[in-house]
Amino acid sequence: MPTPHFGQPRYRAIASELRQRIESGAIPLGALLPTEGALTAEFRASRGTIRQAIAVLREDGLATTEHGRGTYVNAHTRFHRSGTPDDLETIRETVADEKLAALFGIEPGAPLVEHEIVTRRSGEVKVVVRTYRLLNQQQR
Amino acid sequence: MPTPHFGQPRYRAIASELRQRIESGAIPLGALLPTEGALTAEFRASRGTIRQAIAVLREDGLATTEHGRGTYVNAHTRFHRSGTPDDLETIRETVADEKLAALFGIEPGAPLVEHEIVTRRSGEVKVVVRTYRLLNQQQR
DNA sequence: AGAAATTTGTCCGTATGTATC
DNA sequence: AGATACATACGGACAAATTTC
Numbered sequence: 001m002p003t004p005h006f007g008q009p010r011y012r013a014i015a016s017e018l019r020q021r022i023e024s025g026a027i028p029l030g031a032l033l034p035t036e037g038a039l040t041a042e043f044r045a046s047r048g049t050i051r052q053a054i055a056v057l058r059e060d061g062l063a064t065t066e067h068g069r070g071t072y073v074n075a076h077t078r079f080h081r082s083g084t085p086d087d088l089e090t091i092r093e094t095v096a097d098e099k100l101a102a103l104f105g106i107e108p109g110a111p112l113v114e115h116e117i118v119t120r121r122s123g124e125v126k127v128v129v130r131t132y133r134l135l136n137q138q139q140r
Numbered sequence: 141m142p143t144p145h146f147g148q149p150r151y152r153a154i155a156s157e158l159r160q161r162i163e164s165g166a167i168p169l170g171a172l173l174p175t176e177g178a179l180t181a182e183f184r185a186s187r188g189t190i191r192q193a194i195a196v197l198r199e200d201g202l203a204t205t206e207h208g209r210g211t212y213v214n215a216h217t218r219f220h221r222s223g224t225p226d227d228l229e230t231i232r233e234t235v236a237d238e239k240l241a242a243l244f245g246i247e248p249g250a251p252l253v254e255h256e257i258v259t260r261r262s263g264e265v266k267v268v269v270r271t272y273r274l275l276n277q278q279q280r
Numbered sequence: 281a282g283a284a285a286t287t288t289g290t291c292c293g294t295a296t297g298t299a300t301c
Numbered sequence: 302a303g304a305t306a307c308a309t310a311c312g313g314a315c316a317a318a319t320t321t322c
Contacts, residue, residue: 046311046312048310051288052310065288065289068286068287068320069287069288069318070287070288071288103258103265105265124245125243125244128244129269129271130271131267131270132268132270133267134265150291151291175307176307177306188290192290206300207298207299207308209307211307
């Protein structure tokens with residue numbers, strides 16, 4: 001069989017289809033996706049293509065895959081406006097180390113405001129973001 | 141050929157090697173990586189495995205791939221949209237201090253990927269943002 | 281507790297499509 | 302137009318983690 005992929009690659013089309021099933025509720029949040037074997041049968045695509053489609057969902061934060069277990073639809077992904085239960089936000093005053101001091105052009109030990117946001121997904125820390133600003137600095 | 145991957149998968153080992161070449165300067169920032177074909181020959185791995193290794197570098201923000209062109213090592217300086225020049229983005233591998241180690245549930249000293257964005261406005265550093273993620277090296 | 285079945289992870293080789301040089 | 306380089310897709314094989322019996 002040739003491999004004609006005009007506009008949309010096969011794996012993206014499959015990813016879209018799966019995404020739609022998730023958003024429509026056909027596949028409930030927190031549930032397992034069909035196995036790779038089942039999806040290869042349904043879409044009559046190779047396993048590699050199916051895995052690529054699932055990788056798209058993972059990259060978009062919609063699913064999480066576990067070895068030997070399967071791929072879950074992430075329970076609480078979208079629509080987390082303010083007060084996300086899974087994010088932790090901390091604001092504290094800290095002091096500049098050598099590197100930060102050099103960047104800001106201040107003395108090491110001088111005060112800075114540190115803003116830290118910890119993002120978790122399924123209990124695991126996914127990313128830690130820290131912003132540093134000078135004290136009493138007004139936005140423009 | 142069998143597939144003996146004891147501790148570390150082949151594609152991760154290759155990714156580490158490439159990462160090291162980048163950090164050591166053997167492959168300069170902004171330069172093109174060797175082509176997939178060249179890497180296939182050098183590491184005697186299949187093209188799929190090479191592409192998996194390069195994907196790791198992309199996920200860590202170290203490289204960018206362009207169809208038909210090649211894979212670039214991301215340079216320190218990133219493009220700025222119109223208006224606000226003078227942003228500087230740095231990606232480096234660092235080690236977890238006590239606090240970060242506790243957050244991620246890893247050992248202090250374990251490697252992390254740090255993205256740092258320094259925003260200046262008329263020569264003055266306005267804000268420093270640092271994000272920390274697990275290296276694509278350790279699975280868990 | 282142990283063995284088998286299930287499911288995802290890694291790797292190979294090949295072929296063809298598409299973008300860039 | 303031709304050569305080069307990345308993108309997509311197939312099929313097969315074995316490894317490793319989990320679940321089931």
